[in-house]
Amino acid sequence: MKTKERIHLSGFIGLIIFLIISSTGCQSWYRMTTKVGVNVGAPVVSLMIDELKDTKSGRLAEKGMPGHLLLVTGMVELSPNNFRLLNEASFLYCAYGIFIEDKDPAFAKELYDLGKEYGIRALKQDSTFKNGYEEGKKISEIVGHLGSKYVPSLLWTGLNSGLWIVLNMDDPAALMGMADTIALIQRSLALDENFYYGGGKMFLGAYYAMIPEYLGLGGGPENSQKMFDEARAVTGGKFLLVDVLEARYLATTIDNEDKYDGLLNGVIEADPTGLKGVRLINELSKMKAKHYLSIKSKFF
DSSP states (O other): OOHHHHHHHHHHHHHHHHHHHHOOSOOOHHHIIIIIIIIIHHHHHHHHHHHHHTOSOHHHHHHHHHHHHHHHHHHHHHSTTOHHHHHHHHHHHHHHHHHHTTTOHHHHHHHHHHHHHHHHHHHTTSHHHHHHHHTTOOHHHHSTTOOGGGHHHHHHHHHHHHHHHHTTTTOHHHHTTHHHHHHHHHHHHHHOTTHHHHHHHHHHHHHHHHSOGGGSSSOSHHHHHHHHHHHHHHHTTOOTHHHHHIIIIIIHHTTOHHHHHHHHHHHHHSOTTSSTTOHHHHHHHHHHHHHHHHTGGGTO
């Protein structure tokens, strides 16, 4: 069974259990799945993900994240046009992909691909975007009119797309999708440059570090550092993933071992509780920092 089919089937089974427990009284199957699944399910899933974001144990959350993915996926399949659920699914696939990509890059690619799919489905709630996308227009041509409602969709779709490309850098065909990725990220930044603790700026920092300045695409160490600094300023350095990605992409690109060590050790020593809503990401960032220090010889 393919990964996507396995996730959908398991998520559907998990959702059935959830609905049975949550429902009361005699209802038809249709009413139960529609009313509970859509009206109650979406807020419950959002609350669940909010609680997950402040989980104290990164290792426990990492192990439990597949279960959350199954539930969210099942909910989306029952409510395929639920904008809120599509965004939650896109975010969760992206988050899980980030923290398994070092151990299992092949599976992370699948997660990012699914996350992008859900993000595109959210963006297609806008009819102009939907029509343009289905006509084969470039994303850069059809995102300019999207408003603030779509900031999460733009960012999660862009991050899933971009992180998938990063894992496929050896494939020239994959790189062709980067223009669309950057268009998504830049539109999200134009609408809300600080959304999700400067996540869009953080991605651009990593992207610019990988793109040589001479290509004229905005890349190079100087622009990379600028983006990382701006992302860090959003939270006063409390969103630790920024430092992890700066070490992994910028410090390695400019061959600065001291910067690499300093950033990663700083993450390990930092207080993960300094910012509400990112305890999980910070705990997982600490895990990634330890991992990158353990494989430093691969980069220097």
